[in-house]
Amino acid sequence: MPTVHTPSVESLAQGVLSGETRSIARAITLVESRAPERLALLERLFPHTGRAFKLGITGAPGAGKSTLTYQLIPRLKARGYRVGVLAVDPTSPFSGGAILGDRIRFDDALEGVYIRSLASRGSIGGLSRGVPPAIRVLEAAGYDLILIETVGAGQLQVDVRFVADTVVLALVPEAGDVVQAMKAGIIEIADIYIINKADREGATRMRLDLRNALELGGKPKGWNPPIALTEALHGKGIDELIAFIEEHKQYQQQSGGWEARRLQQIEWELQSLIHDALEQQAQATTRQLFNAETLQAVLQGAENPFPKIRAWRVRENP
């Protein structure tokens, strides 16, 4: 049964649907939070969501992801996309759409592009739980290509596949990078590799090493991840990268891989919301079962806490 929405949620939704920047900003703040109204807003926006192409860019801090994003934006716009950017890199100096990389840019390239930084806190695996709902807000506002910049550290870069249709991994020609990427499990999840800063020594060599490393895992069954050499700083290799992105998008649509991936994304998104709800419930239950006095008793050894938890488990989860 549909919920009766509070006027504030309804007017916020209206603002988002008509593409108002301030409403979009407020809506993303709301869906990133744990306020109960965020679900009402998502419910209201849902029919207008699910259609954008989501491009993930991951890689270690300093690999050139923001610079690359800045280069991709005008080219994607020229192809007719309405581009939204979510930066989940805590080291990223994105802010209010004004700053990319280490430069302040108020230029035509960013006209009509919505850019937003998200906190990397919270959620399973470390990828900001705010990402999937923020994507929905942007979709409802009419953005049809969402670029997600995420820092390439540990689990975060593996989780990016649960929000992105195509994952680009940015490496730089420095010793150890290929080995590190393999250790982190990123080799299996990237759809496209770039070796950025190709103006530096060792880029061609690294491409060879990476190709060899990829082929060690046996002949790829379907998509064979391409490797582009780029110089994001100088705008080189970006067109080739875009060609790979379009190719991967088409490949997925033709092979049916797209649907499997989208199903995984939805499951991850919903699991993340339920995880949040359960976490809140866990906090409340803990406080209920163990008040300050009881905690003190546990500390003194006067009370054994485990029977209580066992009893609770039996009651709540038969």
Ligand SMILES: Nc1nc2c(ncn2[C@@H]2O[C@H](COP(=O)(O)OP(=O)(O)O)[C@@H](O)[C@H]2O)c(=O)[nH]1
């Ligand atoms: N030499 C060189 N430097 C680059 C290139 N691309 C980016 N950079 C520089 O690398 C630094 C980090 O870039 P940034 O985009 O902020 O990396 P991020 O942390 O991955 O987002 C900046 O100083 C960029 O100017 C490149 O192709 N060549």
Ligand SMILES: [Mg+2]
């Ligand atoms: Mg960055």
